[in-house]
Amino acid sequence: MPEQDGCVIGILASGRGSNMAALLEACASGEIPARVAVVLSDREQAGALETARRMGVDAVHLNPRQHGSREGYDRALVAELRQRGVNLVCLAGYMKLVTREFLAPYAGRVLNIHPSLLPSFPGLDAQQQAFDYGVKVAGCTVHLVELAMDSGPVVMQAAVPVMDDDTAQSLSARILEQEHRIYVEAVCAFAEERVRVEGRRIFIRAPRK
Numbered sequence: 001m002p003e004q005d006g007c008v009i010g011i012l013a014s015g016r017g018s019n020m021a022a023l024l025e026a027c028a029s030g031e032i033p034a035r036v037a038v039v040l041s042d043r044e045q046a047g048a049l050e051t052a053r054r055m056g057v058d059a060v061h062l063n064p065r066q067h068g069s070r071e072g073y074d075r076a077l078v079a080e081l082r083q084r085g086v087n088l089v090c091l092a093g094y095m096k097l098v099t100r101e102f103l104a105p106y107a108g109r110v111l112n113i114h115p116s117l118l119p120s121f122p123g124l125d126a127q128q129q130a131f132d133y134g135v136k137v138a139g140c141t142v143h144l145v146e147l148a149m150d151s152g153p154v155v156m157q158a159a160v161p162v163m164d165d166d167t168a169q170s171l172s173a174r175i176l177e178q179e180h181r182i183y184v185e186a187v188c189a190f191a192e193e194r195v196r197v198e199g200r201r202i203f204i205r206a207p208r209k
């Protein structure tokens with residue numbers, strides 16, 4: 001993927017978009033040296049689309065029903081991203097599984113944020129799963145996206161202690177704060193090309209002072 005324009009980000013979101021907003025703010029303030037070219041959503045009603053538009057970012061609903069198959073839909077997504085020169089894709093509460101059609105043109109360049117310490121508690125309602133299991137330490141993970149859900153190499157994690165008086169909701173709220181923090185940090189590392197991938201192990205160089 002050509003990177004002569006620096007880091008150009010595309011964000012995929014299906015929901016309220018708080019992680020997306022954290023990334024947009026960090027790019028706007030210069031904390032992440034990158035430009036967000038587009039926010040794409042499979043859901044017309046996603047709060048993320050509205051927030052992105054309010055923040056002056058191109059936001060597009062692509063209807064999965066207008067594309068015959070998952071692969072066809074992913075080809076349409078890739079076309080939208082490529083036409084805007086996107087070279088780094090961030091999934092932020094994107095609820096569809098991506099196919100090879102999506103990953104092949106963006107190999108090693110698709111990130112996701114998940115609200116558990118993977119590989120524990122993949123899938124939906126991860127915070128509730130961790131809470132119900134009774135773990136003492138929950139958290140969140142930024143990882144590279146592979147075909148199998150929530151399975152790619154770990155880029156960054158943050159631990160969040162579970163308090164005796166927590167509910168799944170209070171725990172989720174503290175995890176979400178950490179999601180916003182580490183997603184910005186991880187994307188910044190990609191934008192500054194400080195990331196080295198060796199198989200499943202990912203190494204991040206400290207930023208220049």
Ligand code: GRF
Nearest residue numbers: 016017018019093113114115
């Ligand atoms: C976050 O908890 C994220 O980890 C998960 O989906 C949720 C999306 O929340 N993948 P938001 O739309 O970013 O507020």
